[in-house]
Amino acid sequence: MTGELFSYFPICHRNIPVNYRKLPSIVRLGILISERFILTAAHCVVRDDRKLPSIVRLGKIDLLGDSDNATAQDIPVEERIIHPEYKSYKLGKDIALLRLARTAEFNDNVKAVCLNTSPQIRSRLLISGWGLINRTTEQRSRFLQRAIMEPYDLNKCNQTFLESPSRIAIYDAQLCALSNAPAPSSTCKGDSGGPIQFENRRNDGRTPMIVAGITSYGRGCRGSVPTIYTRVSSYLSWIEEIVWR
Template identity: 70%
Template sequence: MAKFLYSSTNLVYIFGDLEVGDRCGPRNERRCTLVTNCPEAVEKLKQKQKPGLETCGFQGQLEIVCCSNKGEQTPKIPVRNSVAACERYSKGYTIDLKPFIIKGENVSLGEFPYMAAVGYPGNANGETTWECGGMLISERFVLTAAHCTVRVDSKLPSMVRLGKIDLLGDLDNVTGQDIPVEEVIVHPEYHHLRKLNDIALLRLARSAEFNDNVKAVCLNTRQEIRSGLIVLGWGVIDTETEERSRFLQKAFVEPYDLNKCNQTFLDSPSKTAIYDKQLCALSKAAVRSDTCQGDSGGPIQIQNTRDNSETPLVVVGITSYGRGCG
């Protein structure tokens, strides 16, 4: 119930049980607002005058006043750093995604400009060996799998190659960016045997130079994971010869029921369980396509269907492990 309060200097109308955001005023044309967020009240206070507005109530010791909607300061909703970065990186970002990596398809130059190859200290010839994948998520960071950084041979990633689809040659007619790895950051709760939290960051020694073939990818923050997943890699393309692809390949896979997937892995010699924070996917095509050795750390992505989004693809996961290939 509303009531009047009298004082020696002014008459103030107080609304009963109104909170911030409630409508107020004779025709509900105003809104209850904290006095510090009401422009007309703030202006009068600056002039050392009393606001003279109807009082809706109090929030602690702070008065809630019946404020004009005109010029009302609407509280800003906090934006996640990843979302803000995604919007910044997506300006003018287009990908020529072909409609439809074992039996996968070669990708086009610039089709997935965030794909990174993760390299390790030289082999017998002193050359860098490229054994994992990753994805560029900012100018200085590549996201990959933790098991690509915690290895039996104790070798840590030393180099990242960006902007190439021909990993070992120049048939793509572009010069890639080879950037040393400055720091390896493994998820603190990574569990090798249980395959949990298989995620790591590689901090680059210098910033990547963005161009048509080198861009950062956006991470999924809102979308439900649905059909039409795309995986990438330079991994094994022939399980008999263990031949690896020198060209970046893509394959289309579908989410698979977690319980059925769990049964498949529990029947395997490793008896590895799948957890609810993990994603299981497989190919349902007549010609099976899949990830294999060497594809670890690469992105699992979906096309972005959010309204008014300039981001064509978002990453929903990282290739971690599997049972067999294809």
């Protein structure tokens, strides 16, 4: 098998997305949405200077430990499908699918997540991943990190990024989020392609996680600046046409 191990693909396990990165170099994430498909950010799979993903690993929580190796699933990637309107020099339509070579085996550790079908999102959002926890040393977390975020007004978000050196425009098919914690958190290098989610409290007492967006872009891992996510509800038709046709 050639190429690099494309892991950190989140799955629903104890109501949080989890997975594992074996190689110490570039970390990428994604979201298991069916037995054969993973949803991720387009910019994670189109970089010319990187080998294309060849394997995903599911069912692994501890980045370095061996305790859950027996339940992990390594599955080859059969095809990458990038949104046809994605442009690498823009932030819009930053979404892609990976078709697996065989079906994932669902169990207590590996489950597909639900996607948000409404443009409306809850006020309390959860980000998670194994991205950098120290930018100076390039240290990644061994264990899954989580942080609470809140939706950030799209017009204010657009103004923030248009006034930045990159002068990036924000679109309706994106969403922005910001941490209001005293020590604000943010996504960082290695978290791209992962989910931003909210709890769906049901009458039967269950609280499944619903994916509202895909981590797309941030400014220097700064918790004081909003981060940008691809809004999945804007791309349901495209996803459904490929995954459930």
